[in-house]
Amino acid sequence: MRLSNLFMPTLREVPAEAEILSHKLMLRAGLMRKQASGVYNYLPLGLKALNKLENIIREEMNKEGAQEILCSALIPSELLKESGRWGVFGPEMFKQYDRHNREFCLGPTHEEVFTDIVRSAVKSYKNLPLNLYQIQTKYRDERRPRFGVMRSREFVMKDAYSFDSSWEGLDTVFNKMHSAYCNVFSRCNLDYAPVEADSGAMGGSGSVEFMVKSEIGEDEIVFCTKCSYGANIEKAQTLPTNVIADVSVREVEKVYTPGIKTIEELAKYLYKKPSELAKTLLYKVDDKVVAVVIRGDRELNEVKVANHFVATEIEMLDAEGVREATGAEPGFAGPMGIKADAVLIDYEVAEGEVFSIGANETDYHIMNTMYKRDFDGIVGDFRKIAEGDKCPVCGEAVTIKRGIEVGHIFKLGTKYSEALNANFIDENGKENPIIMGCYGIGVNRTMAAVIEQHSDDKGIIWPLELAPFEAIVVPVVMKDEAQVKIAEDIYNNLKSMGIDALIDDRKERAGVKFNDADLIGIPFRITVGKKASEGIVEFKLREEEEARDILIEDVYTEIVKAFKEKGKVLYSKTEL
Amino acid sequence: MRLSNLFMPTLREVPAEAEILSHKLMLRAGLMRKQASGVYNYLPLGLKALNKLENIIREEMNKEGAQEILCSALIPSELLKESGRWGVFGPEMFKQYDRHNREFCLGPTHEEVFTDIVRSAVKSYKNLPLNLYQIQTKYRDERRPRFGVMRSREFVMKDAYSFDSSWEGLDTVFNKMHSAYCNVFSRCNLDYAPVEADSGAMGGSGSVEFMVKSEIGEDEIVFCTKCSYGANIEKAQTLPTNVIADVSVREVEKVYTPGIKTIEELAKYLYKKPSELAKTLLYKVDDKVVAVVIRGDRELNEVKVANHFVATEIEMLDAEGVREATGAEPGFAGPMGIKADAVLIDYEVAEGEVFSIGANETDYHIMNTMYKRDFDGIVGDFRKIAEGDKCPVCGEAVTIKRGIEVGHIFKLGTKYSEALNANFIDENGKENPIIMGCYGIGVNRTMAAVIEQHSDDKGIIWPLELAPFEAIVVPVVMKDEAQVKIAEDIYNNLKSMGIDALIDDRKERAGVKFNDADLIGIPFRITVGKKASEGIVEFKLREEEEARDILIEDVYTEIVKAFKEKGKVLYSKTEL
Structure with a gap:
C-alpha cells in the first residue's frame, strides 16, 4: 500500500472524553471514529488490525476442532422467552420491533440461538461432540459506555458453544478452549492470566476468565504472591483462621x-x-x-x-x-x-x-x-478478599491487581439444553439433555488491551501478528529519483515475499514520516536516505530505540529472521 | 476437514416455503438455517462459500484502489435527518431506540455515514480522490421477504462510496468499479449483464445494474437482439416512429x-x-x-x-x-x-x-x-418498452428477460455532499461539494444467484472460486485399512498443496458419500476404491457426468491443471 493513497486521518488533538491510552491512540492514529456514544466505525488501519486478530482467533479455534458459523444479530423474542432470559437483560438489551410488531432483540449473546440450531440438527450421541463458534457483532446498551471500544454498545465477539454427550467431554473441550485462548493471547503479546471466576451457585468450578493486567481494568484480580493461584475478586475465597474464641472476655x-x-x-x-x-x-x-x-x-x-x-x-x-x-x-x-x-x-x-x-x-x-x-x-465466607489475606491454596499473602477481561470460558451444563429441550439419545436409547459450555473473546477489547500494553509516548507498538502493516519503507528525499527507485524496489521485494508492506511516498519531511510511522506502530521501518547510493539503508524496529545501518540485501534476511523468531508464518503464491 | 467432524446437517425434505432452487439447495445442503422470516444463520459450508465470495470482492475492489473500512449498523437518526432521508424509507427501515430514548436505525444503506466520515477527514482536493467500501450487514424490513437470502431482511452488502474533486474523477472511478464488478461476477462463473438503469430525474447516465439472467429474477431487462444494448425495463426508452398523422380520417x-x-x-x-x-x-x-x-x-x-x-x-x-x-x-x-x-x-x-x-x-x-x-x-416516452419494440440504439427488435440484480453502480453527484456540507477546497481556494458515487453488491444474493445458475437435480455445482471445499477424497470401504491409508495420504498431500480438501471418513455406504458430495457441490472428487492397491483412483469433476480412472500421482497434476485453467491462485507457506 502507498501511504499517499491510504485513508489514515491522524489527529493531533483527541476529544477530552478519550480518557485512556488505547482510546486516545486509536483515534489519533486514525484507526477508528466515533459514530455515537459507544458506537465506532473502523477505518482501514483499525480494520486491518481487527481482521488479523480475528484470523488468529479463527486459526486457534479451528486447530481445536471448533467450526465457524454466522448467526443473525436479530433474535426473535420467542427464543429468549424459552430460556427465561427475555426479561433478564433489562435495559441493556436493545429491543427491536418489525413492521408487524413482532418482537426481536439485537443479540447481546447467542446461547439460545446456537442451542436452537443444534437441537434441530442433533438427534443422537453419534452427532456429538460439536463446538461451534462465530465472530459476530453483539449489541448491549451499556448504561455507561466508555474507554472507547473497551466498553462499547456494539462490539465484535467471538462466541463459541460446545455440545457434548458427557461431562468428561465438556471437560475435554473446556481444556481445549483454555489452551486455544492462551495461544490467542500469547500471539497478541499480551501479559495476561487465566483466573478462576465465579460460576454462579450451580456452576461448580468451570469458569475461567482471561485477564489482561492493566491499571485501567475494570475488574479486580487476586494473585498469590507465592503460588500460581489467580481469581476474580468475586470468586476468591477467604478462609477461617480457626482461632478459638476466648469466652472469658468482657461482658456486653x-x-x-x-x-x-x-x-x-x-x-x-x-x-x-x-x-x-x-x-x-x-x-x-x-x-x-x-x-x-x-x-x-x-x-x-x-x-x-x-x-x-x-x-x-x-x-x-x-x-x-x-x-x-x-x-x-x-x-x-x-x-x-x-x-x-x-x-x-x-x-x-x-x-x-x-x-x-x-x-x-x-x-x-x-x-x-x-x-x-x-x-x-x-x-x-461472605466478604471480599483483601490485600495481604491468605491464599486459599497455599496460605501465603495475596495481592490484588486490576485487569481487563478479554475472555471467559464457562461450563454451562444443561441450563439451556433443558430449557430449550435440546436432547440427544444416548448409547442406551435414553434421552438426555445435551451438556454445554460457552467460550467468549471480546475482539475489539482485546485489540484495545494490546494497545494499552504495547505503546509509548510516540504511539502504538504493534506486535508483529496484529500490525496492520508489517514493514514501512521511507524514502527520505522524494525529489531524489535514485533514492525513490531504491525504496520502491525494496517495497516491491517485501510485497513479493508476502510481507504486508507500506511505502511512505508522500511529499513530506522525513520527520513527519517518522512520526507517523511511530504513531501507527509499524514493526519494521526501512529508511532509504543518503547512504542508499552506497547500498546502505537504515533499519529500525518500532520496539527499539536505535536504528542501525545495514546493507539493502540484509533487510530481507533481518525481517525473515524476525518473522522466524516470532513464529509468524509467511504465505506466498504457489507456482503452479 | 474430516467429514465425520463437519457440522453439515443436510435435509431430505425442505420446507414448502422454499420456492426456488437456490433456497431449497441452501437448506438441503446444510448451508444455512432460517432464524425468522427473512433472517438466516449460516452454517459452516454456507459461511465458507460466503467468505470466499467476500474475498473475491475484496481482491477486485482493492485492485482498483478502494479501501476497506467497517461501519456500525447503528446509525443515529440525526445523520439521516441531515440528508432528508429519515422518513423516506418508511416501514422498510428498522428503527431502534436506546435506553435514553435516542433514535437510531439499523442502517439500510450507508451514504450518510461514509459522507460524515469523509467530511470530517477531508479538507482539500489533495485528500481526494477516495474510494471507501465495507462488507457489512444491512437491515431492511422487507414487506415480503422471500426466496431465502435472495430477498431477506438482514443481508451482507458490499457498499462502496467514492469521493472526487471533479466529474472526470467520478467517471474514472465509476469505470473502475464497472470493471471490478465484471471481474467479480465473472470469477463467480455467472451469466450476467451490466444494463442501463434509471438514475432518477437528476442522475444523468450514470447508473448501471449488474443482472444475473434467471427466470426467477424479480427485474425485467431489455436486450437488443442485434446490438449490445441492455437496460432495466424502467429505463429502456421507446422511440417515436415519426409517422405523419393522416388528418382526413373519420370524425369523432x-x-x-x-x-x-x-x-x-x-x-x-x-x-x-x-x-x-x-x-x-x-x-x-x-x-x-x-x-x-x-x-x-x-x-x-x-x-x-x-x-x-x-x-x-x-x-x-x-x-x-x-x-x-x-x-x-x-x-x-x-x-x-x-x-x-x-x-x-x-x-x-x-x-x-x-x-x-x-x-x-x-x-x-x-x-x-x-x-x-x-x-x-x-x-x-411514457410507456414501458415491450417485446419486439425497436432498440433505442440500433432500431432492431428488443427482447425482454428476467434478471436478478446482484450489483448496482451509481453516480450520486453532490446530493449527499451538499446536504451534509461535505466540501473540499479546490486548487483556487474555492470551496466545492465533493462529487460522489456509490457501488453496491448484494453478497448473499450473489451467492444464491450462483446456485441458481450452477446446480442440477443432485445438488450444487460450485464454481472453483466459491466452493467451500475444493476437493473431496472418498475412501469406499472404511474397513479396508490400506484403502483408508491411501485416501488419507492423498488428503494430506492436497492440504499441503494449499488445497481446501475434505475427506469423507464416515462409516457410510459409498452411495451415501457420493450423494452428499454431489449435494454440497465439491468440484473435484477422488474416489479411493478397489483399484487403489494398483495405484489407481477414480477422478471426477462435479460439473461432468463421467468419472475416469487415473494414477494417484496424476491427481495432483490434474487438479493443478484445473486451477491453472481457471486462473485460481494457490497460496502455501513460505519456507523461511
Whole structure:
C-alpha cells in the first residue's frame, strides 16, 4: 500500500472524553471514529488490525476442532422467552420491533440461538461432540459506555458453544478452549492470566476468565504472591483462621451513640479500630430478608451471599425494610434479635474476638459481643478478599491487581439444553439433555488491551501478528529519483515475499514520516536516505530505540529472521 | 476437514416455503438455517462459500484502489435527518431506540455515514480522490421477504462510496468499479449483464445494474437482439416512429358505453383491438394532477412520468381525485377537456392514428379522436418498452428477460455532499461539494444467484472460486485399512498443496458419500476404491457426468491443471 493513497486521518488533538491510552491512540492514529456514544466505525488501519486478530482467533479455534458459523444479530423474542432470559437483560438489551410488531432483540449473546440450531440438527450421541463458534457483532446498551471500544454498545465477539454427550467431554473441550485462548493471547503479546471466576451457585468450578493486567481494568484480580493461584475478586475465597474464641472476655455493654450511623463515626466515638466493630448489612436475596455480619473494615461480597442461597437476585434492603427488620432507623442494625429470614456471619466475626455491633435500637450500639455467646447465625465466607489475606491454596499473602477481561470460558451444563429441550439419545436409547459450555473473546477489547500494553509516548507498538502493516519503507528525499527507485524496489521485494508492506511516498519531511510511522506502530521501518547510493539503508524496529545501518540485501534476511523468531508464518503464491 | 467432524446437517425434505432452487439447495445442503422470516444463520459450508465470495470482492475492489473500512449498523437518526432521508424509507427501515430514548436505525444503506466520515477527514482536493467500501450487514424490513437470502431482511452488502474533486474523477472511478464488478461476477462463473438503469430525474447516465439472467429474477431487462444494448425495463426508452398523422380520417363520435370501464370490455364492445384505444391514467406526481395517455395495449412506466417532472413521489390518483378531474366515475377518463395540471401523451398515441378515448362523462367514450386535432398535451416516452419494440440504439427488435440484480453502480453527484456540507477546497481556494458515487453488491444474493445458475437435480455445482471445499477424497470401504491409508495420504498431500480438501471418513455406504458430495457441490472428487492397491483412483469433476480412472500421482497434476485453467491462485507457506 502507498501511504499517499491510504485513508489514515491522524489527529493531533483527541476529544477530552478519550480518557485512556488505547482510546486516545486509536483515534489519533486514525484507526477508528466515533459514530455515537459507544458506537465506532473502523477505518482501514483499525480494520486491518481487527481482521488479523480475528484470523488468529479463527486459526486457534479451528486447530481445536471448533467450526465457524454466522448467526443473525436479530433474535426473535420467542427464543429468549424459552430460556427465561427475555426479561433478564433489562435495559441493556436493545429491543427491536418489525413492521408487524413482532418482537426481536439485537443479540447481546447467542446461547439460545446456537442451542436452537443444534437441537434441530442433533438427534443422537453419534452427532456429538460439536463446538461451534462465530465472530459476530453483539449489541448491549451499556448504561455507561466508555474507554472507547473497551466498553462499547456494539462490539465484535467471538462466541463459541460446545455440545457434548458427557461431562468428561465438556471437560475435554473446556481444556481445549483454555489452551486455544492462551495461544490467542500469547500471539497478541499480551501479559495476561487465566483466573478462576465465579460460576454462579450451580456452576461448580468451570469458569475461567482471561485477564489482561492493566491499571485501567475494570475488574479486580487476586494473585498469590507465592503460588500460581489467580481469581476474580468475586470468586476468591477467604478462609477461617480457626482461632478459638476466648469466652472469658468482657461482658456486653449497651452504649448510647446518638446519630452515629457509619463505621467511621462509631470507631471514632468508641475509640476502637474499624476491625473491632462488626457491621450488619441487610439484603433482599430473591424473596428472603438476609442479614450479613462482617468486620467493620471489610467489604461484603454479594456474589458469595447470593451463591449461598443459590439465588438469582440480590439487592440491598431499602430503608423501610431495614426499619421492619431492626425496629430502628438505618445505621443501628445488629445480629442480636434481628428479624431476618437468615443471619450470615463471616468467618472473621465468628472467630475469637469481641465486636461492637448495632443494637437494633435507634441511637444505640452494643459493645463486647461475641458469636454463639451473644448472637447466632450461619458462619461462612461472605466478604471480599483483601490485600495481604491468605491464599486459599497455599496460605501465603495475596495481592490484588486490576485487569481487563478479554475472555471467559464457562461450563454451562444443561441450563439451556433443558430449557430449550435440546436432547440427544444416548448409547442406551435414553434421552438426555445435551451438556454445554460457552467460550467468549471480546475482539475489539482485546485489540484495545494490546494497545494499552504495547505503546509509548510516540504511539502504538504493534506486535508483529496484529500490525496492520508489517514493514514501512521511507524514502527520505522524494525529489531524489535514485533514492525513490531504491525504496520502491525494496517495497516491491517485501510485497513479493508476502510481507504486508507500506511505502511512505508522500511529499513530506522525513520527520513527519517518522512520526507517523511511530504513531501507527509499524514493526519494521526501512529508511532509504543518503547512504542508499552506497547500498546502505537504515533499519529500525518500532520496539527499539536505535536504528542501525545495514546493507539493502540484509533487510530481507533481518525481517525473515524476525518473522522466524516470532513464529509468524509467511504465505506466498504457489507456482503452479 | 474430516467429514465425520463437519457440522453439515443436510435435509431430505425442505420446507414448502422454499420456492426456488437456490433456497431449497441452501437448506438441503446444510448451508444455512432460517432464524425468522427473512433472517438466516449460516452454517459452516454456507459461511465458507460466503467468505470466499467476500474475498473475491475484496481482491477486485482493492485492485482498483478502494479501501476497506467497517461501519456500525447503528446509525443515529440525526445523520439521516441531515440528508432528508429519515422518513423516506418508511416501514422498510428498522428503527431502534436506546435506553435514553435516542433514535437510531439499523442502517439500510450507508451514504450518510461514509459522507460524515469523509467530511470530517477531508479538507482539500489533495485528500481526494477516495474510494471507501465495507462488507457489512444491512437491515431492511422487507414487506415480503422471500426466496431465502435472495430477498431477506438482514443481508451482507458490499457498499462502496467514492469521493472526487471533479466529474472526470467520478467517471474514472465509476469505470473502475464497472470493471471490478465484471471481474467479480465473472470469477463467480455467472451469466450476467451490466444494463442501463434509471438514475432518477437528476442522475444523468450514470447508473448501471449488474443482472444475473434467471427466470426467477424479480427485474425485467431489455436486450437488443442485434446490438449490445441492455437496460432495466424502467429505463429502456421507446422511440417515436415519426409517422405523419393522416388528418382526413373519420370524425369523432361520442358513444354510449354503459358500465364499460376496462380496455378489454371497451375493445369487445366497440369491435376494436386494444391498440386502437387510448387509455388515460391519472396520477398524483408530487403535488400535480397528471393525466397520461398511452395506447390501450401498453403499460405505463411510472419512472418515466416521475422523471419528466423531476418528481420524487408518484402515485395513482384515488377515485375522488378521478371524479374531480373528469367529472365522471373512474373508467371514463380521456384527454379531451380533462381538468389536470398536465396531460402527457405517449409517442404512439400522438402518431398518425385515431383512438377511442374516455369521454370524461360516466358511461360514455369518444371514438376516432386524434392528437392535436381533438386533444393536446406534452408528447414523449411514457410507456414501458415491450417485446419486439425497436432498440433505442440500433432500431432492431428488443427482447425482454428476467434478471436478478446482484450489483448496482451509481453516480450520486453532490446530493449527499451538499446536504451534509461535505466540501473540499479546490486548487483556487474555492470551496466545492465533493462529487460522489456509490457501488453496491448484494453478497448473499450473489451467492444464491450462483446456485441458481450452477446446480442440477443432485445438488450444487460450485464454481472453483466459491466452493467451500475444493476437493473431496472418498475412501469406499472404511474397513479396508490400506484403502483408508491411501485416501488419507492423498488428503494430506492436497492440504499441503494449499488445497481446501475434505475427506469423507464416515462409516457410510459409498452411495451415501457420493450423494452428499454431489449435494454440497465439491468440484473435484477422488474416489479411493478397489483399484487403489494398483495405484489407481477414480477422478471426477462435479460439473461432468463421467468419472475416469487415473494414477494417484496424476491427481495432483490434474487438479493443478484445473486451477491453472481457471486462473485460481494457490497460496502455501513460505519456507523461511
